[in-house]
Amino acid sequence: MQTPPRVFVSAATVEDRRRLHEHVRQAGWRLVDRVDDADLVLGPAAEWPASTAAPAGDDGDPPVESLTAREREVLALLADGVGNREIAQALGISEHTVKFHLGAIFGKLGASTRTEAVRRGLRLGLVHL
Numbered sequence: 001m002q003t004p005p006r007v008f009v010s011a012a013t014v015e016d017r018r019r020l021h022e023h024v025r026q027a028g029w030r031l032v033d034r035v036d037d038a039d040l041v042l043g044p045a046a047e048w049p050a051s052t053a054a055p056a057g058d059d060g061d062p063p064v065e066s067l068t069a070r071e072r073e074v075l076a077l078l079a080d081g082v083g084n085r086e087i088a089q090a091l092g093i094s095e096h097t098v099k100f101h102l103g104a105i106f107g108k109l110g111a112s113t114r115t116e117a118v119r120r121g122l123r124l125g126l127v128h129l
Contacts, residue, residue, distance in 0.1 A: 005029045006031075006032045006037055074087055074102065075127050078114055078118055078127075084099065
């Protein structure tokens with residue numbers, strides 16, 4: 001069983017803080033009192049990246065910058081075990097563009113391999129098998 005991610009809530013207003021706390025509780029995440037103890041820092045709801053479905057896990061992963069819609073498509077194909085050439089064909093883009101998207105995905109997820117990117121994407125709810 002995975003340990004729930006640790007989340008620090010930073011909000012300008014009491015109402016924003018209340019909404020963020022509720023979001024964290026509904027997601028089953030753990031609230032922490034110190035930003036240094038957190039896997040993810042949440043700010044006012046209007047500032048959350050919608051594509052970041054969950055914060056980073058307890059295994060030292062950095063918080064995730066939101067992925068673009070195209071990056072999520074590439075990550076989904078990557079999770080299916082599809083190679084660069086096939087990803088390019090499926091999305092109607094060049095292999096060079098696929099490599100560009102993979103670099104962005106790796107950077108945003110803090111991954112250095114395809115497997116690591118898929119693993120983090122799965123855990124964060126960005127992709128499903």
